[in-house]
Amino acid sequence: MRFLKNFLLWLVGILLLLVMLLYVFNVDYLLKAVRTIYLNGHKTAFLEDYKHFDNRTIGKGVAQPWAIAEDYNSVQPTQALLDMHKKIGSVAFLVIKNDSIWNESYYEDYDKDSKSNSFSMAKSMVSASLGRAILEGKIKSLDQKVSDFFPEFNDQYSKNLTVGDLSSMSSGLNWDESYYSPFSITTRAYFDEDLKGVILGLKGISEPGKKYKYLSGDTQLLGMCIEKATGKSLAEYVSEKFWKPMGAENEALWQTDKENGIVKAYCCVASNARDFARFGKLYKQCGNWNNQTLLDSTFVSKSIQPRFADSPQYGYGWWLSDYKNKHIFYMRGHLGQYVIVIPEDDLIIVRLGHQNDKLKNGDSHSVDFYTYIDETYKMLEKRT
Numbered sequence: 567m568r569f570l571k572n573f574l575l576w577l578v579g580i581l582l583l584l585v586m587l588l589y590v591f592n593v594d595y596l597l598k599a600v601r602t603i604y605l606n607g608h609k610t611a612f613l614e615d616y617k618h619f620d621n622r623t624i625g626k627g628v629a630q631p632w633a634i635a636e637d638y639n640s641v642q643p644t645q646a647l648l649d650m651h652k653k654i655g656s657v658a659f660l661v662i663k664n665d666s667i668w669n670e671s672y673y674e675d676y677d678k679d680s681k682s683n684s685f686s687m688a689k690s691m692v693s694a695s696l697g698r699a700i701l702e703g704k705i706k707s708l709d710q711k712v713s714d715f716f717p718e719f720n721d722q723y724s725k726n727l728t729v730g731d732l733s734s735m736s737s738g739l740n741w742d743e744s745y746y747s748p749f750s751i752t753t754r755a756y757f758d759e760d761l762k763g764v765i766l767g768l769k770g771i772s773e774p775g776k777k778y779k780y781l782s783g784d785t786q787l788l789g790m791c792i793e794k795a796t797g798k799s800l801a802e803y804v805s806e807k808f809w810k811p812m813g814a815e816n817e818a819l820w821q822t823d824k825e826n827g828i829v830k831a832y833c834c835v836a837s838n839a840r841d842f843a844r845f846g847k848l849y850k851q852c853g854n855w856n857n858q859t860l861l862d863s864t865f866v867s868k869s870i871q872p873r874f875a876d877s878p879q880y881g882y883g884w885w886l887s888d889y890k891n892k893h894i895f896y897m898r899g900h901l902g903q904y905v906i907v908i909p910e911d912d913l914i915i916v917r918l919g920h921q922n923d924k925l926k927n928g929d930s931h932s933v934d935f936y937t938y939i940d941e942t943y944k945m946l947e948k949r950t
Contacts, residue, residue, distance in 0.1 A: 622802075627810030629814070643659070647659075647945075659915075661913070661945070689785045697866070699803075701859075704796050711725075723770025724774070755832070768783055811855055811858060812855055818837040839916040902922025
């Protein structure tokens, strides 16, 4: 009995020492990581982790439900598509053809109203917010300096940094895009309760606007610039300028660093396949929604073209592909969240799920991305 008591005292002492060391070395955010991720049985952020964080609400207005095609769900998913869903844990798959829902499948306990984490699909939403702020004159142009909003960015390189550089992932900032290292700045940004302080501590290490390098910190800083320019929280701005005008059927949630804090602009909008798809439709329609201009068509066109010739996979907040010799642009998030838009065929494909498949050698797009497109076209060929 005495041995057990001494062991428990020893164990408590070790745990207290570990906690103290976390604070001493300024990595106490790891306590939140353990509580929200690891103690829930995960090794990285997961689809329903928004339930374990504070959130701001993206309010809805008058709903505009999607039209339902006459032959809705008349064609069954191909075996290859079903195999992929099973292999990597899809929870939602949606095909919108000619602005009508043509095929729709949900798995596990998910349905059309279930919320799940967008992860980096939110970056496309933030870029859209930049376009709207420019349209309204709140931000001068893609060339406006970040230092106009945050004078902290005045070192040798970042003094030339623009909001367009942030949107196109060419900031030259010292950000480490590592999702699985507990000590990376990406992990700190996800769990730290002073996200603004984390971002304002970034420094320029190369000339901005010269080369693409995917950095989530770019979008976070961009979101902070938009909030400064508009005087509104990003969640409120997206609600007012997009979510309500586009008739989202459900309110959404946007994770924050703490209660009433700033949103994690680079990720983490909790919504559903049908409402995420609205941003695909908006860009497919060149910024127009029900004869209302939500975005300037020139901005949309620029966004879905590569900024850099040697990085054809990315524009301004959107991923790009020329697969099947078609112009394809899409929203993409961690673990394989997609809103894929193929304008020439008036087609939108949405997939949400627990993980994505591997990247092809030297390819910027993962195997499942191609599978969703290939199998959707095979299904469409079976339409009567």
